[in-house]
Amino acid sequence: MDINPDRIGKVAIMAAISSREEEDLFKDYIYQNTHLRIGVTFVSGIRTDVVKSFIKSLVACALQSKVIRHRSNEIHGVIHAGLECLNGVSSHVAAESSMKLKIAMVSDGRWIAIAAHGESAFHPETNHERMGFGVMHL
DSSP: OOOOOOSHHHHHHHHHHOOHHHHHHHHHHHHHHOSOEEEEEEEEEEHHHHHHHHHHHHHHHHHHTTSSOSOHHHHHHHHHHHHHHHHHHHTTOOTTOEEEEEEEEEEOSSEEEEEEEEEEESSGGGOEEEEEEEEEEO
């Protein structure tokens, strides 16, 4: 099955749900066949800690990965897409639940898409997958 990475949101989601091995192959494909920029980071801990560190981690990853430039409008775009993504991935999670998230961000220079995929659990028996997503213009 071939999946065409033709939209930044789709690329962000695919990168977020990929395994480590798949991620390397996928990033190589994106770099060789598109003009998109991609960054991946991880955030984990109890929900309250994840919420506190989420946006800082995204901005740092976006700048270090050169997904965005160090300009206020681009940082602003990351913050807003990140907040939308965080809202989706963390809503209806008990405050002390553990979360482990892989976050991927993709930019075409005009827009940024951020996808987070991972797990949350209040107790090991309740562990399940979660996903969040956000898009914003730069």
